[in-house]
Ligand SMILES: NC(=O)c1ccc[n+]([C@@H]2O[C@H](COP(=O)([O-])OP(=O)(O)OC[C@H]3O[C@@H](n4cnc5c(N)ncnc54)[C@H](O)[C@@H]3O)[C@@H](O)[C@H]2O)c1
């Protein structure tokens with residue numbers, strides 16, 4: 001299979017390494033100097049050092065021509081940029097005759113509108129004819145590059161897109177499950193990042209394992225409530241892109257979003273925390289939209305609200321915790337699974 005990966009950050013590179021063991025993969029970096037180094041060294045020294053590109057991976061020359069023409073020469077196109085780059089990519093690919101799937105997890109940062117959109121909503125605006133999907137689920141780039149066992153979910157309303165994603169990435173170290181609930185898979189991927197900031201904060205303040213389990217469980221309820229209001233199915237949140245990715249990101253120290261919470265608990269400013277990562281932490285850019293969209297839909301998301309108050313400097317770390325613990329008693333109110 002001929003696969004094009006647009007974006008050579010940690011995750012695009014890791015998936016190119018994984019698929020490149022069995023398929024022909026073209027890896028495209030927007031920065032010409034980065035592409036040249038990647039091609040010469042066969043290693044992504046900036047975003048994923050320590051992992052060699054297999055022979056099946058060719059590095060594209062970003063000055064070699066239009067993205068649309070490059071995309072049309074491949075059987076599957078993967079957009080591996082952060083959410084910030086997705087809209088421009090979809091505009092460039094809007095007439096692409098091949099399946100296009102993205103990997104980013106988040107809501108777009110609002111430009112002029114009051115809240116940001118998920119990937120499938122952006123696609124509906126700018127590329128409605130595109131056969132599109134999303135690849136998501138619990139997956140740290142380093143473990144995938146290292147061929148450690150991983151399970152992902154390929155979501156699309158179009159069966160041929162799901163099939164192409166499974167054919168491209170299912171392999172000895174990776175199981176890829178198909179799902180037709182794209183809104184649910186995207187809400188899970190976006191909201192778990194916000195919740196991981198909360199659990200990072202909780203662990204950084206040494207509040208204990210009980211507190212972390214409470215945040216994960218009540219966070220899952222918040223995620224599910226928002227997902228249902230945005231047209232998702234409840235059962236999706238029990239799957240890889242919901243519970244699975246929430247557990248990984250909220251508890252795994254490889255997570256950049258969790259790390260933001262840990263750094264804020266240490267007393268770093270948000271700017272210091274973000275700059276020290278060297279990678280995108282999508283929860284920082286999605287949190288305000290999560291809260292705004294929940295507010296407009298009448299969905300209660302107290303953990304996400306506390307994260308926004310923390311990120312915006314309205315609450316200090318300890319105050320954010322006190323705000324959550326000081327809420328009035330309530331019924332457990334677990335969203336139905338089916
Ligand atoms: N790293 C992981 O383990 C992992 C796993 C699953 C999903 N994801 C998701 O994949 C997406 C990319 O993450 P990553 O880890 O590769 O990020 P990263 O920070 O390692 O790399 C980001 C890459 O995108 C490029 N980029 C940044 N802004 C851009 C823009 N506006 N337009 C085009 N390109 C741009 C950068 O040059 C860089 O190559 C994120 O949404 C993340 O949530 C990451």
Ligand SMILES: O=P(O)(O)OC[C@H](O)CO
Pocket residue numbers: 105137138139140193196245248249254255256257258280281282
């Ligand atoms: O490092 P994070 O927090 O962006 O999480 C990476 C992946 O999304 C985990 O599935």
